[in-house]
Amino acid sequence: MKRSQLRDISMEVMVGAFMFMILLALGFFTIILSYENIFRQYHEVTVKFDHVSGLRQGDNVFLRGVMIGRVRSLIVENDRVEVTASLQRPVNMREGYRIEIIPSSVLGGQYLSIDEGPPDAPALPEDTVLYGRPPVDLIDEATSAVQAVRQSLDEGEVLHNLEAIMAQVNTITHQLSAGEGTLGRLLMEDEVYNELAQVTTNLRTVSEQLSTGQGTLGRLLMEDDVYNELEQLTANLRSVSEQMSTGQGTLGKLIADDELYEEAQLLMREVRAAIDDFRETAPITTFTSIFFGAF
Amino acid sequence: MLLLFRNTGTAMCMLLEAFRDMPFMLSRRHRHDVLHQQFLTAIKSLGVITVVALFTGMILALQTGLELRRFGQEVYIGSAVTVVMLREMGPFMTALIIAASVGSAMAAQIGTMTVSEEIAALEVMAIKPVRYLVTPRLLAMIMMMPLVTIYTNIIGVVGGAVVGHTQLGVSITAYMDNATQFAENKDLYVGLLKSILFGIIIATVACHQGFATTQGAVGVGQATRRTVVVSFLVILTVGYMVTRLFYQ
CATH class of the missing domain: 1.20.5 (Single alpha-helices involved in coiled-coils or other helix-helix interfaces)
Incomplete structure (x- = not known):
């Protein structure tokens, strides 16, 4: 060759x-x-949505967080969007199922999330038409929140009130800085500070005198004599009250003995009778005195 | 301007004649010519294409990944590199390399034949220059450009995966998962359509410039330079138009 x-x-x-x-x-x-392997068997699931918020053919499908397939087609119907997904394993839907479109990142992208429903819930028939929940658009939500805040600011006169408050705060701070009013003088003048310092000094002196037992209060606080005398006085009072309660002595008898009370009542009755007698005889006595006085 | 129109018209006539002569390429004699041109277009260019594609993918991954890292989304470099390579960079980089290496060589060869009056000799021998010189090159370009583009795409994606894994901490599995999630068959086949159009452009411009060569060796150099410049300009323009057509 x-x-x-x-x-x-x-x-x-x-x-x-x-x-x-x-x-x-x-x-x-x-x-x-x-998106499909010709050597693998796929199971189709069809879900109807009100809108799909940018879900695309080929987006992932997750079952309880595990990727099990991809979106195969999206068909726009009269009032809904029919999404068909190819799944690598069959999914048995139960009552209480949830099928949602979830944003996959802040940069965009969506995925289909499937939750079959509670394990103890009854299974749905195979020919059940599945409905998905409309996706939450984070941008829309944020925009709505901002609009609501703006509306409340505009219509609720919050801005106006804030402006008024700020004007008042401005006036107050101006007065404070100018040393006007009590607070302003407190902030701006040294006189009050000096007086406070004097008061503090006086208090310190008083407390020192008290702690060293000087003066009446100091002696009251620091010496035991007064305490002992008070204790003795208390003991004496207790002794007197005991004697009175047992009827000893004049006061005790006054309090404890009923005989004195009864004699006092009798005396009072006799005195009242004597007065009545005197009142009855008084006109006669007077007349007699006048009559005999004339002679 | 008149010269531009005239050259464009001449190139189109040559292209149509080359397409008309395509069936003759099935003959044994022409098959060898086509095979030789395929070898020159694809196999001989693989070395430089490998290096360029690898570094294109690596640069794309690094630049995109560094920006995406600021948002904690560097895992998306797989999709970014793959989509960009399939749609644009794969066909474009391949076309630039082929235009600069193979296209310029074509222009130089045909230009030399023109100034040395070999083309005239062929005509005297009743051999059609277009059928003999242009059609094999055009057919080889049409056949090999998509294949070389696929090769460029693969190497570019691999280069991106290497940078993603070593520089950005994106695992190969996550990279490939992401790459296949966002890229579509449409991206791949639109890219291949572009590569076919680019192949036609390169072969047409190179052969036309070769036939239009005058003034000896200096003219050959000028024809080579013009081939590269004109090919680049037309490739960019057509690339944009195709992209605009398919991605609105």
Whole structure:
């Protein structure tokens, strides 16, 4: 075989091998990018949404956080969007199921989240039409919140009130800085400080005198004599009260003995009778005195 | 301006004639020519294409990843690199390399043949220069450009994965998962359509400039330079138009 023929053959082999490999790669990538593996069985799930908020063909499908498939198609119907997903495993829906479209990141992207429902809930029939919950648009939510705040600021006169408050605060701070009013003088003048310092000094002196037992209060606080005398006085009072309660002595008898009370009552009655007698005899006595006085 | 229109018209006539002669490429004699051109277009260019594609993917991944890292979203470099490579950078980088290496070589070869009156000799021998010189090159370009573009895409995506794994801490699995999540078959095939158009542009410009060569060796140099410049400009323009057509 000639060298030129060998060269031609090697050229053909290289070109052919390159084409073969690249075509294989093309087929591989076509299958990969079509989101489906022809050697695997898929289970379709169809869900109806009011709107899908940018969900795209090929977006992931998660079952309780585990990726189990991809969105295969989205068909716009009269008032809803029908989303069909290819799942790698069958999903048995139960009552209380949740199918939602969730944003996958702050940069965008969505995924379909499936929750089959509580384990003890009854299973839904296979021909049940599944309905998904409309997605929460974070941007819309944030925009609505900002609009609500703005509206409350505009219509609720919050801004006006804030302006009035700020004007008042401005006036107060101006007066404070000018040393007007009690607070202003407290802040701006040294006189009050000096007086407070004097008061503090006086208090310190008083407390020192008290602690050293000087003066009446100091002696009351620091010496035991007064306490002992008070204790003695208390004991004496207790003794007197005991004697009185047992009827000893004049006061005790006054309090405890009924005889004195009765004698006092009798005395009072006799005195009242004597007064009545005197009142009855008084006119006669007077007349007699006048009559005999004339002579 | 008149010269531009005239050159464009001449190039289009040559292209149409080359397409008309395509069936003749099935003959044994022309098959060898086509194979030789395929070898020159694809196999001989693989070295430089590998390096360029690898670093294109790596640069794309690094630049995109560093920006995405600020938002904690560097895992998305897989999709960014793959989509950009499939849609734009793969066909574009391949076309630039092929235009600069193969296209300029075509222009130089045909230009040399023109100034040395080999083309005239072919015509005297009743051999059609377009069928003999242009059609094999055009067919080889049409066939090999998509394949080389696929190769560029693969190497670029691999380069991105390497940078993602080593520099940005994105695992290969996460990178590939993300890459396949956002890229679509449409991206791949629109890119391949672009590469076919780019192949036609390169072959047409190179052969036309070769046939239009005058003034000896100096003219050959000028034809080579013009081939590269004109090819780049037309590739950019057509690339934008195709992108605009398919992605509105």
